[in-house]
Amino acid sequence: GAVVSQHPSRVICKSGTSVKIECRSLDFQATTMFWYRQFPKQSLMLMATSNEGSKATYEQGVEKDKFLINHASLTLSTLTVTSAHPEDSSFYICSARDLAGGARGGSYNEQFFGPGTRLTVL
Amino acid sequence: GDSVTQMEGPVTLSEEAFLTINCTYTATGYPSLFWYVQYPGEGLQLLLKATKADDKGSNKGFEATYRKETTSFHLEKGSVQVSDSAVYFCALGSGGGADGLTFGKGTHLIIQP
Numbered sequence: 640g641a642v643v644s645q646h647p648s649r650v651i652c653k654s655g656t657s658v659k660i661e662c663r664s665l666d667f668q669a670t671t672m673f674w675y676r677q678f679p680k681q682s683l684m685l686m687a688t689s690n691e692g693s694k695a696t697y698e699q700g701v702e703k704d705k706f707l708i709n710h711a712s713l714t715l716s717t718l719t720v721t722s723a724h725p726e727d728s729s730f731y732i733c734s735a736r737d738l739a740g741g742a743r744g745g746s747y748n749e750q751f752f753g754p755g756t757r758l759t760v761l
Numbered sequence: 762g763d764s765v766t767q768m769e770g771p772v773t774l775s776e777e778a779f780l781t782i783n784c785t786y787t788a789t790g791y792p793s794l795f796w797y798v799q800y801p802g803e804g805l806q807l808l809l810k811a812t813k814a815d816d817k818g819s820n821k822g823f824e825a826t827y828r829k830e831t832t833s834f835h836l837e838k839g840s841v842q843v844s845d846s847a848v849y850f851c852a853l854g855s856g857g858g859a860d861g862l863t864f865g866k867g868t869h870l871i872i873q874p
Contacts, residue, residue, distance in 0.1 A: 681866055682765070682850070682866045688860070732804070752797075754804040
């Protein structure tokens with residue numbers, strides 16, 4: 640099946656610094672990628688929808704100036720946590736939607752998930 | 762808003778036991794329903810889905826039926842294996858999965874030999 644990678648897999652940073660997380664679709668093109676956040680023993684919460692070549696759409700309560708999303712190509716979206724604080728510590732997961740999945744024998748509009756990035760802010 | 766409630770784990774079963782993981786949802790309109798599985802160290806993988814009422818999704822011996830009258834999408838498997846040990850997430854979404862998904866908290870399943 641289609642593969643989505645995330646880099647880094649885990650990162651530890653000091654409070655006040657910025658951290659960039661990359662999400663890549665390795666063998667398909669994704670015009671839309673999604674960013675989720677997961678707290679321990681909680682569900683994944685959708686943060687934003689990232690569209691290639693346009694501004695991201697943020698969910699209610701998510702600070703767009705805090706979580707900067709860039710989707711500059713059909714295979715890469717980045718999430719930058721700016722001026723990180725300990726409360727930003729979490730597990731960040733991206734997914735990518737394969738519009739051509741149906742044509743390749745897969746499921747139309749299926750989302751493929753990356754393995755996640757564990758962010759710890761000290 | 763939309764929400765998904767699934768039974769809390771961990772759920773521990775012996776190999777070859779029957780599995781049920783309950784999932785109920787609240788949503789406006791007619792969402793699609795999904796079960797995702799996450800094996801240790803890996804990303805979420807789509808296990809099965811159903812896009813309309815009374816549809817049954819099935820894969821790898823797992824199945825779930827979209828019950829609109831009870832707003833449920835319970836996951837079942839007749840005989841579990843050790844390799845089924847993972848975290849299972851119930852989710853809903855509009856557009857057949859084209860939009861961002863709403864997830865349950867996940868159920869950690871442990872199968873003992």
